[in-house]
Amino acid sequence: MxxxxxxxxxxxxxxxxxxxxxxxxxxxxxxxxxxxxxxxxxxxxxxxxxxxxxxxxxxxxxxxxxxxxxxxxxxxxxxxxxxxxxxxxxxxxxxxxxxxxxxxxxxxxxxxxxxxxxxxxxxxxxxxxxxxxxxxxxxxxxxxxxxxxxxxxxxxxxxxxxxxxxxGQTQNDSLLASTVVLRQLLLIKPDLFHNFQSNFPEIFSPGKMENNQVLEELITSRLELYKNKTDRKCLNDFGVRFLNHYRATKEIWPDPVKMALLVFVDICWRWQTGKTLQISDADESDAIFSLIEKICLKYRISSAAWEQAKKDLAAMFSAKLLSNIFLPVSIGKLQLINSIDLDMAKKCLAAC
Structure with missing residues (x-):
């Protein structure tokens, strides 16, 4: 133990x-x-x-x-x-x-x-x-x-x-696991992300998810993020903050697929916005978009479901729920942006 x-x-x-x-x-x-x-x-x-x-x-x-x-x-x-x-x-x-x-x-x-x-x-x-x-x-x-x-x-x-x-995890459980692991790795360092990228989807195959060593590594890295209050705030914000707003305004708990999609879309538009503002690495953006595309293909996520998730996020911008937000400079480093123009946000969402 x-x-x-x-x-x-x-x-x-x-x-x-x-x-x-x-x-x-x-x-x-x-x-x-x-x-x-x-x-x-x-x-x-x-x-x-x-x-x-x-x-x-x-x-x-x-x-x-x-x-x-x-x-x-x-x-x-x-x-x-x-x-x-x-x-x-x-x-x-x-x-x-x-x-x-x-x-x-x-x-x-x-x-x-x-x-x-x-x-x-x-x-x-x-x-x-x-x-x-x-x-x-x-x-x-x-x-x-x-x-x-x-x-x-x-x-x-x-x-x-x-x-x-x-x-005994189901496909939906595995999909949710990939979202929480991905958003955590994006906040740590590139080599861990690229290791995950190269080993996907094997890491979520039967017999792997219950591997205590994998769980221990992720918990240890998460604990490192929690030691710094700014990193902790980033972790709580990145891919989750808007999901809480969705829960509050819709008064429902999204099903696992919708939860995963909302996190993925959130990650994509942040990198897309960062790229538009010239504060993120374009190669890293392409790698992240490519990995999310692979995940969606593995779990048979429809294009209609993806488009609906984009609409949900756009609606939150319109409601001004996400004015202050962390955008990526690179994997492992985020920058706080006080405000994002609604037109820019919609443009970046459309590019996802």
Whole structure:
């Protein structure tokens, strides 16, 4: 088992990477002397919980949370509170969140609202959520189409990245994994990007995604980005910021293909805009566009879906949701642009 020490500002927690960690919850909780009252929170969505896993978790109290079609975490927190057994909580509880990033962050928010001492263990179940929540302690709540009305640092006690969850990943899971890996690599350094480029799509083939070494390398590089607040802001902005706006305004969680496309289009137009402003490397732009084209071909993304994603992004410009944004100087280096002309943005989108 590989242990990575994660430090976010003044808070530190261990992150474990291994296969089969889900079967060692009690062993590790006992080692850290966490409360013996252990409650599992999981989402009822396809691919997150299977019958075998549920059987192994039967010894715990299990709370199921249904995401539904909205991004209203007030409703999700209410679901958790409605099911939580509040009796005999004086000694504290160990709250084990198993699911996608939406569930883990919601459980994290809920854990900070409980009066009883609460020890949160986060167990993301997909490549996307492992990288998005493995090194992250911020949760936001939306209200009436406004993003980030409330924010809390939910401070997990432990994070498990269990490669066993990745062995049964679907095509959509693999597609989402490629988006989160790509946007991270573009913020690090060219040699890592070109290594990924030359090994695609093998890195996402069966037997590769659950490779703990690959996961460890990506987590370690992400942790490096998080050490610097500017890099952290870039990472949170690059390919994700506009997706949160989309969720807030549309009041839905995009399906995996739409999520991936929105990230890809975001990456493409940023490089295209940077090239137009003469602040990005043209050869790197071509390499990135070529790789995204290969990914779309592999996962049979239609041209109509790509065009719709471009329209969604253009609509956000019209709503002036993306006036301040990081544009690439080169792979591994971004520059903050305070404003982008709407006509230029549409022109660059049209070229993607």
């Amino acid at each position: 590989k242990t990575v020490k994660v430090t976010l500002d003044s808070y530190t927690y261990p992150l474990f990477i291994d296969t089969g960690l889900i079967g060692r919850i009690d062993e590790i909780c006992d080692l850290y002397r966490f409360p013996t009252r252990r409650i599992v929170i999981s989402g009822v969505v396809d691919g997150e919980m299977n019958s075998d896993l549920i059987d192994r978790l039967k010894k715990y109290e299990i709370l199921f949370v249904q995401a539904g079609e909205t991004d209203n975490r007030f409703d999700l927190i209410a679901q958790i509170f409605d099911q939580l057994p509040f009796k005999n909580n004086g000694a504290g509880i160990t709250l084990i969140a198993i699911g996608e990033d939406w569930l883990i962050k919601t459980a994290g928010f809920a854990s900070r609202l409980l009066a009883a001492p609460t020890y949160l263990i986060c167990i993301p179940v997909s490549f996307w959520s492992m990288l998005e929540t493995g090194i992250n302690d911020e949760a936001f709540l939306n209200w009436r189409n406004e993003i980030a009305v409330l924010k809390v640092n939910y401070c997990p006690k432990l994070v498990f990245l269990d490669g066993q969850f990745l062995s």
